[in-house]
Amino acid sequence: MKKLIFILFFQFLFSQAIPVEIDLEKSFLSYEGKHPAHSWKGISKDIKGSFIFDKDQPILSSVDLYVPVFSFDSGNSNRDSNMLDVVEDYFYPSVGFTSSSITKEKDQYYINGVIFFHGIKKKMKLPVNFIVENDIIVVDTNFIISLSEHNIKHPSFLTIKIKDKIAIKLHLVGSI
């Protein structure tokens, strides 16, 4: 018992898990849609939620982030409006990710957690890279989500449907 208290006490004392203040000017979440005729990118800088980073033991970090779907901007308001209809943002207003654990495999960190999108929760394992310099942390992750796995009807243009796989990129800059 003494040992347990001793370990927990020092773990608490030296724990470096601190909330990261996200720089909303530099951070973004983007998606890339593809149609045989053209592709496009929608970007949101409206990243909300929390990111707790443990400098000494990154695997003890956690994220709980979400983005209002309305905030994505592809530079074409008509396309954005169509996207909002397709993902039914009037019923499912945000897309987000909540981590459950972080693992490290061969120098590569992975965040395990649940992505919620269009009312569907799906477990995912996201490869993540990060750099810490002068109390600034930069995190990047790229992954793919499937529209059909989130029960989203593929929108079509000129009778041709867009690709099912959507590339997602998260670029997070924050101060610790």
Added chain:
Amino acid sequence: MSMKIKSIALVIIIFFSAIKAQSVVLKENYDNRFTPQEIGLPENMPYVKSFIWGKEGVFRKLDIGPDTRIEELQLRRKMLKHHQWIGILTLAGLAYQYDVGKKLYDGDDGEYWDNHYDRHKAMGYFTYATYMTGASLSIFAPPARKYNDNFSSIKFHRAMAVLHFSTMMAQPFLAKKAVEDGKRYNDLMDAHLKAGTVAFFALSLDALGITFFK
């Protein structure tokens, strides 16, 4: 140290560890992220949309349209899907119409005229009807979620629409006048052909723009 004190110390340490490690997302915010917000009318609506669907728009006053904004958006989506299909049909019809019309105008082959004049006229009614139906579906569709001033394929689409809409409106009028007014037949038929040419190429360019531009 007694067992009781050890247990209390353990609970305190675990409690504070948990506090320190927990997410800073407040429960209220966490729940709000899933709560649908009320959807209103967009800002920067084009004048036509505002006139029809604005707060004081004609359809509001006449109580035309769905009861909720969500139903309006669902209706809009259906209308614009049909707008796309009818647009493709109209473009195909206009391509044929333009080809036949040009041959009728250029040629002095009486047999070709006999065989194709009525077809050209009938196709004229058909393409006019499909064009106006497609245009109406877009004009009368409820407003979108967002409007902005960025130049994009949709801005290009709207600019080209002014061109092909006006020439499509003019075409049957010019042809009818040409038939009625023998003295000005050649001039009016020239204008009819020019209007048809502009309508066809403007619609083609529009289709290319909306397909390949971002």
